[in-house]
Amino acid sequence: MAQEEPERQGRQTDRSLTMSRAMVEAIAHEMRDDDEVFYMGEDVADYGGIFDSTEGLLEEFGHDRIMDVPISETAYIGAAVGAAQAGMRPIAELMFVDFFGVGMDQIYNQLAKNTYMSGGNVSVPMVLTAAVGGTYNDAAQHSQTLYGTFAHLPGMKVVVPSTAYDAKGLMHNAIRDDDPVVYLFHKRLMGIGWLPAPDGPKTGVPEDEYTIPFGSADVKREGADATVVTLGLHVHRALEAAESLADDGIDVEVVDLRTLVPLDTETVRESVAKTGHLVVVDEDYQSYGVTGEIIARVAESGLDDLEAVERVAVPDVPIPYARPMENEVVPDADDITNAIRTVRSNE
Incomplete structure (x- = not known):
């Protein structure tokens, strides 16, 4: 075994x-x-x-x-x-x-x-x-x-x-x-x-x-100032954003969900309890999706810990063929960086 x-x-x-x-x-x-x-x-x-x-x-x-x-x-x-x-x-x-x-x-x-x-x-x-x-x-x-x-x-x-x-x-x-x-x-x-x-x-x-057991998220980067919750490709884009913000003294924690079902709500909650600032990043569509579900679970069980929240996702449009248009709708490290700065500015 x-x-x-x-x-x-x-x-x-x-x-x-x-x-x-x-x-x-x-x-x-x-x-x-x-x-x-x-x-x-x-x-x-x-x-x-x-x-x-x-x-x-x-x-x-x-x-x-x-x-x-x-x-x-x-x-x-x-x-x-x-x-x-x-x-x-x-x-x-x-x-x-x-x-x-x-x-x-x-x-x-x-x-x-x-x-x-x-x-x-x-x-x-x-x-x-x-x-x-x-x-x-x-x-x-x-x-x-x-x-x-x-x-x-x-x-x-x-x-x-x-x-x-x-x-x-x-x-x-x-x-x-x-x-x-x-x-x-x-x-x-x-x-x-x-x-x-x-x-x-x-x-x-x-x-x-x-x-690796299902329902076990992984903290890919530890930090104290903001939590980014994401998965797949955007784990790496979140890490890129976190490294760029470290030069400005913003310490970002990156949580990789790894599985959506079952979902490790506990690790997410523990991170938000520490940082107070949450950014959820998703390459899926924004409405009725992963970003909303993560935010809802945090709010249901730990609203008092949550000082500010942002979500970064694909807008509710088909993915375009043209490269500039696709790049516009799919989140990148700059989008994540801007979202982290926004939640930090809401202190």
Whole structure:
């Protein structure tokens, strides 16, 4: 069995991996350990996944367990749900999370609900993976983030890693979980040559297996003056903003949620109790989403600690194709910096 997440001081290793390699390493280990684990999706076998999500797996496990499928999300997600209910542990990949609408009945009325509808007689130990996020000009139907949509719908755990270290531990946990898990990876963090990653997602990763428990946020940077709560790509943009503000004497704490379902409200509350100033950053849409949920939970249980709050998210418009327009709507480090300055000015 894998060890649970090592303490922070034990995470150092001489071996660094990209996020895609860390994910593949965890998947390969689980496939060697359990013959019921298999991977299916579009261009995941011979091509290795367009975001390198399965690179190298075909050579070891063959087409019987790394399966390219026709362009029919309805069919293969439904097949994965059935396989999971029959005792297998499938991983089904949506090439882009935007394609969830094609298989929404299979996702929300079957994957998420069948355990409930069967009175607990059926489990669905399945992982649904998908690439999320913009910033590389692929327009409105290939650039959304949408983890708030899955988190809003009961029945699915929702995982969003921001580093290679987290990606491996969360993937081990996702494959072993007896409930359906939606595992969303930001394409900008994968470390592929044609889509450069920011500094940060390539991290030290232990060779041994380990799990990161769901519902355990990680304080990526400790600080005393303001709390930034975020996930995915924007963990790194928040860290960039925090470093720039340190020169001005503003000490920013960055909380990486890592999972939305379950949500680690306690870590967020503890941070806000310390700093009094909250900024929530999200690459999903602003209305009815993650930013509002985090702020509501803090207000419900710790309003007296909250001196000022700001949220930074994508405005409620489709993601534009044109690069200047996309850059305008997707938050960057400057947007986060400005939000932190605003909450600090409200003292």
